[in-house]
Amino acid sequence: MGEVPLAKRTSTSDTDSPIREDAMTKRSKRKPVVLVVDDDFSVAQTLAWLFQQAAYACAMAHTGRDAIDLASQMTIDVALVDAVLPDIDGLETAAAICRKIAGCKILLMSGDPEGVRMLEVANQQGMHFDLLAKPIPLPELLEKVSSLLSQESETRAKGLALAAKRKAS
Numbered sequence: 001m002g003e004v005p006l007a008k009r010t011s012t013s014d015t016d017s018p019i020r021e022d023a024m025t026k027r028s029k030r031k032p033v034v035l036v037v038d039d040d041f042s043v044a045q046t047l048a049w050l051f052q053q054a055a056y057a058c059a060m061a062h063t064g065r066d067a068i069d070l071a072s073q074m075t076i077d078v079a080l081v082d083a084v085l086p087d088i089d090g091l092e093t094a095a096a097i098c099r100k101i102a103g104c105k106i107l108l109m110s111g112d113p114e115g116v117r118m119l120e121v122a123n124q125q126g127m128h129f130d131l132l133a134k135p136i137p138l139p140e141l142l143e144k145v146s147s148l149l150s151q152e153s154e155t156r157a158k159g160l161a162l163a164a165k166r167k168a169s
Contacts, residue, residue, distance in 0.1 A: 031057040032149050035079040037067040037093060038109075039086050043134075047080065047141075054142055064088030064096075071100040078105045078145050083115035083131065090115075091122045094129055105148035109134055 038044040061067040083090035111134035
């Protein structure tokens with residue numbers, strides 16, 4: 001297997017492209033986009049492939065900085081972020097992605113006990129992310145991503161209804 005670039009967009013067609021245009025209107029007309037952030041190349045590639053097989057558009061990054069750069073260029077619906085990365089920890093990465101993309105859902109993952117401690121620190125700082133322990137069973141991962149996307153759809157629908165109600169008044 002050849003070397004994987006540090007940050008790679010894996011979406012395959014223009015209609016599925018997560019590159020930002022008019023983010024809020026385009027979001028409802030395209031496949032949901034998952035950003036996989038893991039410094040283990042084989043884990044990132046495997047997860048990206050699994051998400052693509054499950055009908056998601058997918059991008060991957062292997063460092064926190066690359067993930068944040070991608071978040072500046074793409075509309076991401078869910079970021080699956082390893083808690084322990086070589087340059088910036090997963091919490092900082094997740095927080096930066098959330099600042100760049102309002103409404104992006106974050107799932108942290110970790111195979112290291114340090115991940116649980118990091119999550120406790122994040123909760124104390126008002127950041128609330130879910131943590132999945134590696135190895136993550138595929139059905140559990142897909143269920144969690146689907147659940148997060150459903151929450152986003154419900155929130156968006158409520159916001160649109162409220163805006164329409166205000167406009168009518």
